[in-house]
Amino acid sequence: MADLLEKRDRKGERCIICNQEKEGLGIKEDNIVYFLRWLNSHTVKYRNPNYPVVCRECFTKYRKQRKSYERKLISYLIIGFLFAGFIIVGSGGKPLSFLFGLIIIAFMYLLSLLSYIPELEIGQNKESRGKSKAKK
Numbered sequence: 300m301a302d303l304l305e306k307r308d309r310k311g312e313r314c315i316i317c318n319q320e321k322e323g324l325g326i327k328e329d330n331i332v333y334f335l336r337w338l339n340s341h342t343v344k345y346r347n348p349n350y351p352v353v354c355r356e357c358f359t360k361y362r363k364q365r366k367s368y369e370r371k372l373i374s375y376l377i378i379g380f381l382f383a384g385f386i387i388v389g390s391g392g393k394p395l396s397f398l399f400g401l402i403i404i405a406f407m408y409l410l411s412l413l414s415y416i417p418e419l420e421i422g423q424n425k426e427s428r429g430k431s432k433a434k435k
C-alpha cells in the first residue's frame with residue numbers, strides 16, 4: 300500500500316558518465332539539477348526522463364570530473380569577480396557598472412554549468428535500496 304508513496308521508479312537509471320543504462324549511485328537532486336532538467340524539458344532535446352546515477356565502473360572517473368568541475372567553477376567565479384572589480388573600479392564606481400559586474404559574474408557561473416557534475420546522494424537520506432546492503 301505504502302508502496303505508491305515510496306516507489307520511485309528506478310527503471311531507466313542512466314549513468315551520467317558513460318551514458319549507459321546501468322544501476323548505480325543516485326545523484327543529489329539539487330537546485331541546479333532541477334534547473335537543468337527544467338531547461339532540458341523546455342528545449343527540443345527533451346528525451347524521456349532518466350534517473351541519473353553513477354555506475355560502479357565510472358565512479359573513479361566521476362570523482363575526477365566532479366573535482367575538475369569544482370575547480371572550474373571556482374576559477375570561473377574568480378575571473379568573474381576580477382572582471383567585475385575592474386569594471387567597477389575603472390568606471391569610478393558608477394551604479395551601472397555594479398549591475399554590469401553582476402551580469403558578468405552570473406554569466407561566468409552559467410558558463411561553468413555547461414560542465415556541471417552533480418553531487419552524489421551518498422550519506423544523505425539513504426533511501427531503501429533494498430538488496431544492496433553496504434557492508435565491506
Ligand SMILES: [Zn+2]
Pocket residue numbers: 314315316317318319321353354355356357
Ligand atoms: Zn557508467
